[in-house]
Amino acid sequence: xxxTAFAGQSQASDTVARRKSPIALFLLLPGVFYLVLFFVTPxxxxxxxxxxxxxxxxxxxxxxxxxxxxxVTVIETYWQQSLRSIGYASLATLFAxxxxxxxxxxxGITLRPYPLLQALGLVLVIAPFFISFLLRTLAWKQIFAxxxxxxGVLSSVGILGPGEAISGTTxxxxxxxxxxxxxxxxxxxxxxxVSFDLRLIEAGNDLYGSSATTFRTVTLxxxxxxxxxxxxxxFIPATGDYINASREFLGSADTTMVGNVIETNFLVLQxxxxxxxxxxxxxxxxxxxxxxxVKRSGTEDLx
Amino acid sequence: MSNNDVPQGGFAxxxxxxxxxxxxxxxxxxxxxxxxxxxxxxxxxxxLLGPSGCGKTTTLRLVAGLEEPTEGRILIGxxxxxxxxxxxxxxxTVFQSYALFPHMTILENVSFGLKRRGIKxxxxxxxxxxxxxxxxxxxxxxxxxxxxxxxxxxxxxxxVVNRPALLLLDEPLGALDLKLRRQMQxxxxxxxxxxxxxxxxxTHDQEEAMTMAxxxxxxxxxQIEQMGAPQELYELxxxxxxxxxxxxxxxxxxxxxxxxxxxxxxDISGVxxxxxxxRAQRHSxxxxxxxxxxxxxxxxxxPTGVSGRNVIxxxxxxxxxxxxxxxxxxxxxxxxxxxTVFAQNTSISTLHRDGDEVWLSWQIDHTFGLADEVDAxxxxxxxADLDTSMIAVQRRRKLEAELxxx
Numbered sequence: 001x002x003x004t005a006f007a008g009q010s011q012a013s014d015t016v017a018r019r020k021s022p023i024a025l026f027l028l029l030p031g032v033f034y035l036v037l038f039f040v041t042p043x044x045x046x047x048x049x050x051x052x053x054x055x056x057x058x059x060x061x062x063x064x065x066x067x068x069x070x071x072v073t074v075i076e077t078y079w080q081q082s083l084r085s086i087g088y089a090s091l092a093t094l095f096a097x098x099x100x101x102x103x104x105x106x107x108g109i110t111l112r113p114y115p116l117l118q119a120l121g122l123v124l125v126i127a128p129f130f131i132s133f134l135l136r137t138l139a140w141k142q143i144f145a146x147x148x149x150x151x152g153v154l155s156s157v158g159i160l161g162p163g164e165a166i167s168g169t170t171x172x173x174x175x176x177x178x179x180x181x182x183x184x185x186x187x188x189x190x191x192x193x194v195s196f197d198l199r200l201i202e203a204g205n206d207l208y209g210s211s212a213t214t215f216r217t218v219t220l221x222x223x224x225x226x227x228x229x230x231x232x233x234x235f236i237p238a239t240g241d242y243i244n245a246s247r248e249f250l251g252s253a254d255t256t257m258v259g260n261v262i263e264t265n266f267l268v269l270q271x272x273x274x275x276x277x278x279x280x281x282x283x284x285x286x287x288x289x290x291x292x293x294v295k296r297s298g299t300e301d302l303x
Numbered sequence: 304m305s306n307n308d309v310p311q312g313g314f315a316x317x318x319x320x321x322x323x324x325x326x327x328x329x330x331x332x333x334x335x336x337x338x339x340x341x342x343x344x345x346x347x348x349x350x351l352l353g354p355s356g357c358g359k360t361t362t363l364r365l366v367a368g369l370e371e372p373t374e375g376r377i378l379i380g381x382x383x384x385x386x387x388x389x390x391x392x393x394x395x396t397v398f399q400s401y402a403l404f405p406h407m408t409i410l411e412n413v414s415f416g417l418k419r420r421g422i423k424x425x426x427x428x429x430x431x432x433x434x435x436x437x438x439x440x441x442x443x444x445x446x447x448x449x450x451x452x453x454x455x456x457x458x459x460x461x462x463v464v465n466r467p468a469l470l471l472l473d474e475p476l477g478a479l480d481l482k483l484r485r486q487m488q489x490x491x492x493x494x495x496x497x498x499x500x501x502x503x504x505x506t507h508d509q510e511e512a513m514t515m516a517x518x519x520x521x522x523x524x525x526q527i528e529q530m531g532a533p534q535e536l537y538e539l540x541x542x543x544x545x546x547x548x549x550x551x552x553x554x555x556x557x558x559x560x561x562x563x564x565x566x567x568x569x570d571i572s573g574v575x576x577x578x579x580x581x582r583a584q585r586h587s588x589x590x591x592x593x594x595x596x597x598x599x600x601x602x603x604x605x606p607t608g609v610s611g612r613n614v615i616x617x618x619x620x621x622x623x624x625x626x627x628x629x630x631x632x633x634x635x636x637x638x639x640x641x642x643t644v645f646a647q648n649t650s651i652s653t654l655h656r657d658g659d660e661v662w663l664s665w666q667i668d669h670t671f672g673l674a675d676e677v678d679a680x681x682x683x684x685x686x687a688d689l690d691t692s693m694i695a696v697q698r699r700r701k702l703e704a705e706l707x708x709x
Contacts, residue, residue: 202369202402203398207461221406
């Protein structure tokens with residue numbers, strides 16, 4: 001986005017590449033076919049399902065209709081869980097940013113004179129991916145459980161009451177979300193910082209900018225693209241996440257997120273139209289929010 | 304947000320003295336600068352000239368506050384700034400890499416320093432600075448949309464607009480073509496004399512240093528070899544390094560045979576050459592003497608009855624390169640290193656050819672004697688510090704210093 005200013009200059013070279021050729025269209029075919037099959041088809045099927053109504057004869061079956069009231073119903077029924085999802089995801093994104101940015105800065109800039117340590121730092125960020133995130137989340141459940149080591153310490157000093165656990169609380173769900181999405185925040189920010197020209201910091205210092213001022217006016221704006229990708233990569237999946245908030249993992253009935261509701265409607269209640277409507281609403285909401293966010297950060301006064 | 308530490312408001316009324324006292328800078332594994340003492344008077348245009356790796360850029364970075372000296376003090380306008388941060392010093396730098404902020408417009412780049420200091424009409428002043436470098440019409444563009452030369456001029460405007468007491472220039476005209484370079488050299492001189500700022504200019508371009516600076520310091524291996532007005536440095540170099548780095552020189556080595564009151568004679572493998580005593584650094588034993596190529600005259604036959612000139616020959620011309628204004632000849636003499644001669648092309652007929660037998664002569668007063676020890680092994684002062692002997696030397700020095708303190 002920051003480079004739209006240059007679009008005018010590169011037009012000349014683009015016209016050559018954009019010359020229409022039947023071969024180019026032919027080469028596009030597999031991609032188009034793939035998208036139609038795996039993106040457009042399910043999407044259409046989801047739209048159709050979301051407008052279905054209960055079959056008047058067979059219980060538990062649905063027939064095609066234009067029952068747009070499904071949308072009103074799910075909003076009325078599940079507005080609380082939806083708001084909670086956005087709140088949890090926002091907080092998790094914020095915490096991931098607060099932890100991830102310094103980490104990315106440390107690996108990308110502080111460790112730059114030591115390539116070996118830098119590589120090691122990067123490996124440590126990626127290493128958790130080698131274990132299934134279900135297992136890792138379950139491990140946290142163990143740590144946070146009533147009989148777990150952490151709860152034991154906390155209740156012995158009186159922070160936790162007897163029989164209380166950390167898992168199943170708002171804290172544990174946001175913790176889980178933050179923990180699971182930190183690498184998605186760190187990697188894009190690291191990618192922008194690793195190629196950051198440190199001489200710009202020197203120039204900022206030379207021009208009467210203290211370290212803090214130079215960071216705010218030079219380093220941060222120049223790593224904004226990384227922050228943007230990182231927050232999107234964290235916020236979007238975190239909003240629809242149904243593992244961390246589920247009862248089997250770090251959540252409880254009080255922490256249900258929209259992902260859990262969709263899962264329950266699809267798999268347990270088998271209320272397919274409600275689940276489909278909720279999915280589409282979630283998708284539309286995220287699209288609008290992300291669109292606004294990206295548009296806003298395209299201008300320089302975001303940070 | 305404003306910083307209280309940052310010099311607020313107002314500009315430096317005039318340039319300030321810069322004083323470096325006993326500066327040493329060691330990096331892990333090597334020494335960049337060793338015990339450097341330097342005073343640059345306020346309002347002067349000072350050039351640090353040297354080959355790459357001689358420590359000139361490190362010196363500049365120390366003054367800017369981007370590096371900390373291992374030992375020694377830095378004083379600007381009589382105030383010790385050694386322990387202050389870069390942003391607290393009344394110093395601005397024109398970086399060799401320009402280091403323009405890519406996310407800001409040209410105007411924002413130029414007004415950056417002014418805004419950090421809370422100066423009110425920052426944008427107006429920035430526009431004025433851009434007019435000075437003839438780039439005001441591009442104020443709204445981003446640095447990446449400018450050519451290298453234009454970026455360099457923006458970097459210059461961005462530093463000059465702050466009217467620092469001391470302006471540091473790190474090879475600032477490197478990316479400019481010749482015409483623009485001349486123009487910028489004149490503009491820089493104008494700005495300097497207009498505002499009376501002190502300029503510290505680091506360059507490896509001897510011509511640039513000589514045309515622009517009041518004082519040139521030739522730096523080699525972390526030390527200043529010789530310092531003075533450009534003409535003085537050129538006409539009377541004191542070391543072989545200065546003689547060959549600043550222009551070209553013909554150097555001869557020999558032994559002093561007779562010493563007179565105003566001059567002495569050196570035997571250069573059989574040829575007697577006279578050197579004025581006051582133009583020589585060493586007056587006895589094995590010495591190196593030299594003469595600038597343009598001071599040497601070519602003769603078709605052995606010149607007779609000349610007094611006050613050193614004569615050498617016969618030799619043979621082995622290379623002729625014609626460059627319009629002058630011609631450069633290379634003359635090989637038996638038992639001597641080849642001698643370079645620059646001859647002005649004042650007449651068409653006197654062009655000598657390859658293989659011609661010639662005699663050379665020059666005025667005794669144009670000969671200079673150097674301080675270098677002949678045949679002394681070219682000791683590298685900057686052998687790696689990791690070397691055991693170097694570590695031993697450093698340990699001993701430290702121990703001696705501690706003993707002295709006790």
